[in-house]
Amino acid sequence: MPVLANARQEKFVQGLIQGMSQRKAYRAAFKQSKRWKDNTVDVKASQLAHDSKISIRYKELLEEAQDKAIMTRKERMVKLSDIADDEEHPNDQMKAIDLLNKMDNLYIQKNEVTGDMKIVNPYKGLTTEQLIKLADSGGADD
Structure with a gap:
C-alpha cells in the first residue's frame, strides 16, 4: 500500500x-x-x-x-569475519571461524551403519480376516 x-x-x-x-x-x-x-x-x-x-x-x-x-546472511558473515580477524581475542576468533564454517556447511557428518538389519513383522502370520479384526478393534484388548 x-x-x-x-x-x-x-x-x-x-x-x-x-x-x-x-x-x-x-x-x-x-x-x-x-x-x-x-x-x-x-x-x-x-x-x-x-x-x-x-x-x-x-x-x-x-x-x-x-x-x-534482521541481518542478512551477508551481514552476519561480514560481522563474523570481522570478529575472526580480531587477533586480540583468540577465543572469539575460533568461535567466529567455527560459525562461518557451519554457515558454509563445511562440517559434514556421516553416519555409517554396519551389520545386518532384521525387520521383525509382528503381523506376518495373520490372515486378512485377522488383520481386519485387529484394525477394527483399534488394537485394544476387548
Whole structure:
C-alpha cells in the first residue's frame, strides 16, 4: 500500500511506527487535538487506529521495519569475519571461524551403519480376516 493520501493519517501511522502511543501520535498528527481532553484524544486515536486503511498501512510499515532490523546472511558473515580477524581475542576468533564454517556447511557428518538389519513383522502370520479384526478393534484388548 502506498503512502496514505491523507497526510495527517500518514503522520499518525508514522508516529505509531516510531513507538509513540496512540495519544501522542494523534496529537502530533492533528494539531488541533492539543487543546482536547486526553479522553477525547484517546477515543479518536483508537477509532483511527482501527480504520482498515490505517491498520493495513501500519502492518506494512511494521513489516518493513522488522525486515530492516534482521541481518542478512551477508551481514552476519561480514560481522563474523570481522570478529575472526580480531587477533586480540583468540577465543572469539575460533568461535567466529567455527560459525562461518557451519554457515558454509563445511562440517559434514556421516553416519555409517554396519551389520545386518532384521525387520521383525509382528503381523506376518495373520490372515486378512485377522488383520481386519485387529484394525477394527483399534488394537485394544476387548
